[in-house]
Amino acid sequence: MTVAFSGDPAASWSILLEASLREAPDPSVVAARMSRASEEFPNLGPAAVVLRPSDWDGARTEFADGHYSVGDPLVRVALAGDSLMIAAHHGAVDGLGLLALLGIALGESVCSSATGVALRSPDRPYLLNALDRVREAVWTPPARIQPTLRGNESGDHLVSRALPAVKLGSARLTSAALDATRKWNATRGAAHGRVVAAIGASWRGGADPRPEADSALLRLRLPAGATEDDVRALLTAATPEAGFPSAHNPLAQWGMRLLASRLGSTFLVSNLGVVKGNVSALRFFPAATGRSGVAFGVVTTGEVTTATVRVRRRNFDAAAAAELLDLLCDAVLTGHEARR
Template sequence: MPRLPIGSRRRLQIVSIRSVAILSRVHSGEPVERDPGRVPGRDSSSAHEAWLRARATVGLYGDPTVPWSIVLQADLSEPIEAGTLHARLAALSARYPHLGGAPSVVATGRPDEVRDDFAGRPYDGREPLVRAALVGSPPVLLLAGHHGAVDGLGLLALLGAAVDQPVRTNVVGMRDRVIAPSFALAAARRVGEAVFAPPTRVRAVPPARPDGRGEVLVAERLPRLRAGTAAVTAAAVAVVQDWNGGRHGRVVAAIGASRRDGDDLTPEHRAAYLRLRLPPGADRSLVRTMLENQVLEPDFPPSRNVVVRLGARVLARRLGATFLVSNLGAVEIGGPVASLTFYPQPSGPSGVAVGVVSTTAATALTVRARRRDFTAAAAADLLARLVAALR
């Protein structure tokens, strides 16, 4: 058998030692530290280093091909100067170097085209992890961020800085919620699920000539709904069952949550997730009970763990959830913001993400999916059914 060069043997040895050490900690139930360098205040301002840390944060949440770009749209009642916006975001980025520097401000283009570009274009380590645009008339402010750097509440913090207004939401954080004690046990359960009872997928309606690129984003703005995450999730279960022809499958809802309350907004990633295995016909009362009692999913170990990363890739088509629901709650913000729309990130095979955000007068519901899996018309149909189920 040919011998590897010394350098290659050393690299393999280092990888093996690291993997064994991580797996031993995982099996003992100890937390696995990610990259302590990503803590704000200790990060490098390098866009590339910030990108590496953000990529590690989301590395095993799902399909590695997704762009991991979450988007917040704010329709403004009065304009903001692009130079003023840039200065405000530059000041914020200086305080939070994990954002990878100050973004340039896009000032030309149609709002929907810029929004779709922000959502579908992957981050590559050569630009900041925040994107900003002021386009259209009436003016539209678009903010996007790499989900490994900011979560949905982090986008609200960016918004507050952008318009120079205090912002809060009625979201209640889950800092005291029990977390599943062991990633190893959770991973074993997920592997068993993937092999023997994978989650139902939303039936895809791909375009005639899919090119595998980009995202499809659709939104509906309604008079403010008194419908929380439980109601939206129950409605989504009913829509998926009907969309899939009434077939009873194993519906798994991923619920985006946060470890902080809605009055503690900083441009960071402090997201948490719940996985709900929902029976056919689950109503909002059942979903609410499950939300109140479900433990949080444990954090993944670093994506640089070769063993875990390869395992995730092998089962990528069978992991994940049926759909994601992410609700930013009822947002209070003054100044020029007239309405908000939020587009969370879907992942996995024919993944669908449902976004919800409310302001004083309106609630915006969104559906976002991969363009390779759904046409714009199909996504709009899904959203229309969701709206009907909530009314």
């Protein structure tokens, strides 16, 4: 099965979920469950092989950076003791779909507090949005999180931080990412006046996730000086972007390549909410595309909120990725204390 999914043609579009389990599952049982899932859900492609890597970090890099070829499984699974990693092409499943795959692998229910945007609908077709994006890219491109490198290395750096569980909705997460962007760029003498946030969402909620792609994207133009309350108001009023056309549309692909350095958002944030399941910790890495190639992910389980950042290697080294994530975490915790 081939997934047609447009967007940044250089990106792998591989989203990733890591789980620390309360007990180690039987790899053969996990493999059988994933095989049955591929039969039930054709969008997953051929059955995933459950890898048992000796190099966990290397497997994470391979899962995140490796592009999906025609005929490949669209889901990747690795298991090492009580650590489970699931990656999938974003055209096959969304973030909540990864949670559904986790539940399938474990043979039990995994659910999330995340709410969907089913009651909202795009207010205009993709073509009009695309024309606006082109006009924006040419005349007023979104601010970029200032790169620390001008390299050619492919792939992404993935970094995570564990925090005490905090109440963190999409508005606060977006506001924290905005604050991190402002501080990062100000320190480097770069502009940050036209920040555009992309917020990953789903058309459905997380109460009963399915291994499908049902993602939605909200896009907010954040004015200079925007506060968390401003972000919340903009988010409440936002309508999802219309879906991408087929990736096989040559005109769309040509336009994406021509304007790749100016299209998209300043950053993406995606929050899987509070997850209930037989896991002690989760780490979620959404796709990093857009102007900056920076994506922040958040998920809470039990007493732990885990924040992640995914950045393009050609623009940021690992130390820069860690520093950027620290800025986000500081803003999250500061906002949490201010709201108490």
